[in-house]
Amino acid sequence: xxxxxxxxxxxxxxxxxxxxxxxxxxxTTSGANFGFMRSLLLMIGIMLGMQSILLLVAFGxxxxxxxxxxxxxxxxxxxxLYLLWLAWKIGTSAYETxxxxxxxxxxxxxxxGWLLQFLNPKAWLMGLGAVASFxxxxxxxxxxxxxxxxxxxxxxxxxxxxxxxxxTVIGRLLHSRRAWYTFNIAMGLLTAACVLLIWR
Numbered sequence: 658x659x660x661x662x663x664x665x666x667x668x669x670x671x672x673x674x675x676x677x678x679x680x681x682x683x684x685t686t687s688g689a690n691f692g693f694m695r696s697l698l699l700m701i702g703i704m705l706g707m708q709s710i711l712l713l714v715a716f717g718x719x720x721x722x723x724x725x726x727x728x729x730x731x732x733x734x735x736x737x738l739y740l741l742w743l744a745w746k747i748g749t750s751a752y753e754t755x756x757x758x759x760x761x762x763x764x765x766x767x768x769x770g771w772l773l774q775f776l777n778p779k780a781w782l783m784g785l786g787a788v789a790s791f792x793x794x795x796x797x798x799x800x801x802x803x804x805x806x807x808x809x810x811x812x813x814x815x816x817x818x819x820x821x822x823x824x825t826v827i828g829r830l831l832h833s834r835r836a837w838y839t840f841n842i843a844m845g846l847l848t849a850a851c852v853l854l855i856w857r
Contacts, residue, residue, distance in 0.1 A: 658793065658804040666791040667808050673783040674809075674816040679740055679773060679848065680780075681820040683765060686747050686844040688824025689831065691764040696824070700817040702770025707783070707813055708806060710774050714784035715792065715802045737852045739776045748845025783809075 658666075675681075680703050687696035743765075774780040787809065793801040831837045 658791075658797075658801050662791060663804055663808065666787065666805060667812060669790065670783070670787060670805075670808050670812040671816070673779070673786070674812040675819070677847070678779050679743075679777055680770075681816070682844060682848040683743065683747075683770070683773070684817055684820040685824035685827070686841070686848070687764050688821040688826075689828035689840060689844075690824075692828065693821055693825045695764050696821055698767040699765045699770040700821055702765075702767035702772075703774065703817065704810065704813045705767075706771040706774025706777075707780055707809055709771070710780045710784045711787065711802075711806055711809055714781070715788050715805075733778055735776045739773065740852050741849055743773075744845045744849035746845075747848055748842045 684696065684700060684703070687699050787805050788802070791801065791805055792798055827840065831840055
């Protein structure tokens with residue numbers, strides 16, 4: 658893949674990765690509630706999920722969505738329900754203090770971040786758009802998919818660190834129970850609002 662095409666692809670993937678969406682809302686919330694290090698597994702799960710979607714799209718499964726529009730609708734419904742469940746969990750998260758002797762709550766797990774991608778239409782559209790726009794025909798196809806995979810890894814890593822860091826900084830500012838609940842309710846509502854983006 659030529660450098661100019663690779664840079665264009667990075668621009669496309671960057672816009673898709675850095676804009677607000679389910680992944681970024683979850684990373685921000687997790688960073689605020691659990692800190693940067695305890696949220697890394699969520700970020701890794703999201704990145705693995707995005708790579709899985711890309712490979713599925715590149716090697717044929719994504720074509721089923723184009724052939725059978727009903728499958729896309731089912732994906733949207735399942736994704737919406739999963740996001741609403743996550744929004745509820747975020748909005749009702751318990752207040753955590755450092756002084757308590759109780760075991761701390763567990764952050765969203767790696768497999769949950771991975772699973773979200775299969776129910777996230779934005780992830781499928783990102784994979785479909787990248788393969789349709791930037792893959793090369795013939796013998797260069799596999800190499801171009803490898804380049805797209807590398808580009809997706811890079812942009813998801815950088816944008817994930819940015820959103821996770823943003824959440825971690827916010828978490829350090831949440832010193833009162835009221836601020837904590839206000840933040841979690843706001844992030845829960847924003848996560849729920851991502852459902853609207855799925856259906857537009």
